[in-house]
């Protein structure tokens with residue numbers, strides 16, 4: 001099931017993917033069927049860490065310092081660095097001695113994939129040509145070009161399930177119930193204390209009760225959904241659905257994601273990139289390499305090989321936070337046979353994609369790191385089986401459009417470097433359906449293009465925002481306790497007050513590690529940490 005190169009195939013399964021879709025919009029995902037973006041989420045032990053592309057990034061130090069400045073005491077980078085180190089075993093030899101930033105004893109292994117195309121090296125050379133450093137983006141600074149660090153060991157996935165649950169599975173104080181859908185948290189209305197959870201298993205409704213506290217980790221869609229169904233959320237909205245309000249809180253607001261532009265593929269002349277037709281060709285050694293020795297291109301998750309963090313507004317500034325990521329893929333996104341299904345592309349877009357099925361190429365996904373737009377999640381019914389309404393509001397704020405266009409231009413300048421030209425790289429300059437009236441390469445053209453090929457990078461966050469108790473936009477306090485409710489915490493991507501400048505998996509592991517320490521401290525077990 002878990003073959004790194006074709007990781008996106010996991011999204012095709014109804015058994016392990018929730019298959020959410022955003023509400024139809026006339027502002028984004030215009031190249032997708034029904035103008036809806038597909039939002040996959042792991043419906044499996046280990047959640048989305050079982051479906052993800054295994055890219056291991058922390059974000060920048062200033063991301064966490066900004067959280068602290070918002071009143072979240074204990075969340076500055078100097079406070080959370082120890083958890084980033086604690087959670088990892090860094091298997092990248094040259095980073096193992098960097099004990100300021102890296103750990104070597106944690107449950108989660110981080111390594112380089114065991115294969116690289118020559119294009120990945122060229123991408124790094126392009127970075128140097130453009131004046132950027134090559135660096136460890138999980139170290140002191142993040143602006144620069146780097147090969148991808150991944151949550152893999154020996155060419156195979158390290159999910160949260162494998163890293164944390166498997167080693168603990170024989171503990172007597174751990175009980176896991178599978179195929180169980182939480183309906184709501186049970187709350188004693190007199191004491192405002194969460195006392196248990198109601199869930200459905202094999203059509204049976206079961207209640208379990210907590211002697212100490214409940215920690216909700218259902219992700220940025222599931223956690224706000226469960227809280228609202230439990231009566232914790234915006235009063236007006238809950239009233240409309242006939243849900244008794246226990247506590248009025250802005251649950252479901254502040255939805256953030258990293259959106260990318262999915263239309264920048266370059267073709268090359270020689271067979272230097274990863275192409276699925278070659279991988280499945282039995283006369284090539286790739287299948288055998290993977291099956292026998294877990295090596296070769298099949299160990300590269302989704303063909304993602306490298307990235308650059310750049311600050312498009314201050315191109316010479318190499319410290320602080322970037323505003324764009326350029327994610328490098330050693331294969332053509334256009335021409336990929338599975339992705340159009342996964343992305344839900346409409347027929348007109350399919351035709352563009354199909355033109356490139358036989359070509360070799362490479363791709364950059366420019367990804368907006370600090371969106372100013374905010375979306376929201378709302379219930380559509382007082383019923384856990386009805387998926388909530390998801391409105392990401394991509395590109396709602398004009399600054400996001402501007403930054404994204406800067407990112408697109410930066411990606412195009414990578415394609416113009418000597419390093420990339422060595423391979424005869426040519427940008428596929430398709431005019432996207434609906435953008436025919438704009439002059440190609442103009443500001444308006446790129447705006448239209450990004451609203452057409454809007455690609456989620458799956459980093460849904462922020463819907464149970466962390467903040468000090470006095471903050472009217474906060475749902476949980478800095479100890480992750482739901483404000484105004486006793487015995488209930490949330491610990492997952494939903495608590496991020498502001499999305500970090502990187503992929504979200506590792507930061508959420510950090511949140512979980514910090515939560516574990518806070519729980520121990522609060523119950524008097526802290527000297528065991």
Ligand SMILES: Cc1cc2nc3c(=O)[nH]c(=O)nc-3n(C[C@H](O)[C@H](O)[C@H](O)COP(=O)(O)OP(=O)(O)OC[C@H]3O[C@@H](n4cnc5c(N)ncnc54)[C@H](O)[C@@H]3O)c2cc1C
Nearest residue numbers: 047048052053054055182218219222458492493503504505
């Ligand atoms: C396709 C994909 C690719 C990604 N690629 C990367 C990447 O390369 N690098 C990276 O850093 N990040 C990546 N991410 C994002 C990253 O995986 C997520 O941010 C992270 O796993 C989210 O963790 P979480 O704990 O907030 O939620 P989740 O991991 O989604 O966990 C929530 C869990 O709660 C369960 N749940 C929800 N509702 C209920 C309910 N009512 N009852 C019972 N259980 C419930 C879900 O089934 C799930 O198991 C990717 C995500 C996806 C989907």
